[in-house]
Amino acid sequence: MKIYRAAIFDMDGTLTDTLADLHDSVNEMLAHYNFPLRTLDEVRQFVGNGARKLMIRSLPADKENFVDEALKFYDGCYARNCLNKVAPYVGIMEMLAALQSKKIPLGICTNKQHFAAVAIAEKILAPIKFSCVSGDEPNQPRKPNPTRALACAEKCSVAPEDVAYLGDTAIDIETAINAGFLAVGVTWGFRPRSELVDSGAQIIIDHPHELLERVNFG
Numbered sequence: 001m002k003i004y005r006a007a008i009f010d011m012d013g014t015l016t017d018t019l020a021d022l023h024d025s026v027n028e029m030l031a032h033y034n035f036p037l038r039t040l041d042e043v044r045q046f047v048g049n050g051a052r053k054l055m056i057r058s059l060p061a062d063k064e065n066f067v068d069e070a071l072k073f074y075d076g077c078y079a080r081n082c083l084n085k086v087a088p089y090v091g092i093m094e095m096l097a098a099l100q101s102k103k104i105p106l107g108i109c110t111n112k113q114h115f116a117a118v119a120i121a122e123k124i125l126a127p128i129k130f131s132c133v134s135g136d137e138p139n140q141p142r143k144p145n146p147t148r149a150l151a152c153a154e155k156c157s158v159a160p161e162d163v164a165y166l167g168d169t170a171i172d173i174e175t176a177i178n179a180g181f182l183a184v185g186v187t188w189g190f191r192p193r194s195e196l197v198d199s200g201a202q203i204i205i206d207h208p209h210e211l212l213e214r215v216n217f218g
Contacts (some may be wrong), residue, residue: 003181003218006158007099007211008149010167011110011117012047012067013189015092016025016124018112019044022086025077026058029070035060044190048169050063050111050136051075079207089188091208096128097214105156106131109149111142111171131156144174149181164215170199184215 030037032128038046038058044058055070059151063070100108107130110117114135121133132152141147153163164174168189176183177200185196185204196204203214 002182003162003216004104004107004164005162005215005218006107006153006156006164007217008107008109008152008156008163008165008181010143010165010169011108011120011135012112013168013191014089014166014172014186015096015108016088016120017088018082018086018120019047019190021055021078021081021083022047024084025069025074025081026054027029028077028081029055029074030058032073033066033070038064045174047190048111048171050142051078051113059158078113078116083123084118086120088125089208093125093128095208095211096125099217100128102217105131105158107134107152107156109134109143109152109165109175111136143171144178146175146179149175153179153181161167164211164217167210168196170195173199173201183209 009015023040026043046054052071055067059066059070096108108121112135114137117135118133121130132155134148134152136142153160160180163181164184164191165181166184166186168186169191173183173185183202187193187203205211205214
């Protein structure tokens with residue numbers, strides 16, 4: 001059986017439930033400009049491609065020229081809100097601790113803002129230590145481009161074919177495939193199982209504890 005030597009994770013919808021803070025921040029921005037607010041389910045469908053795409057999807061259809069201003073205001077909102085309601089999904093901390101006890105290098109590669117990814121990793125996922133936390137930054141490619149994911153693998157000192165990558169969206173599965181990782185879909189996040197199947201997930205798990213049952217780490 002193939003042995004995997006590192007695990008890299010998406011963040012939103014995979015390690016942590018960030019939806020409430022994202023929703024609050026989107027609606028704080030929209031209310032500031034007197035635009036119609038968005039529902040929780042709308043924001044659930046809008047996330048995954050970075051904050052700029054979230055703004056494009058959240059703003060009224062005729063406000064495409066407003067994206068830069070909205071994004072600047074939203075970033076301030078989310079910087080204040082990103083630790084308010086976020087929490088690890090049930091079983092995540094135990095799964096991460098089990099991997100850490102096996103001395104498996106851990107990484108995070110996400111399209112959320114880098115400042116928020118680092119804050120959540122340090123404050124919400126402590127005491128777990130990550131070899132790499134890579135979020136969205138200016139002039140850096142977003143997933144499904146594999147560049148940042150491959151840089152994470154390098155920081156974990158592991159070849160791409162020895163990495164298992166976990167995520168809850170088609171973007172994550174495409175990223176894993178593009179990077180040459182094992183593509184593991186998780187069903188507890190923001191998207192349905194059908195999206196993971198359609199995007200080519202090699203393994204799909206319904207609870208974090210299944211990871212060590214389905215993937216051989218060593």
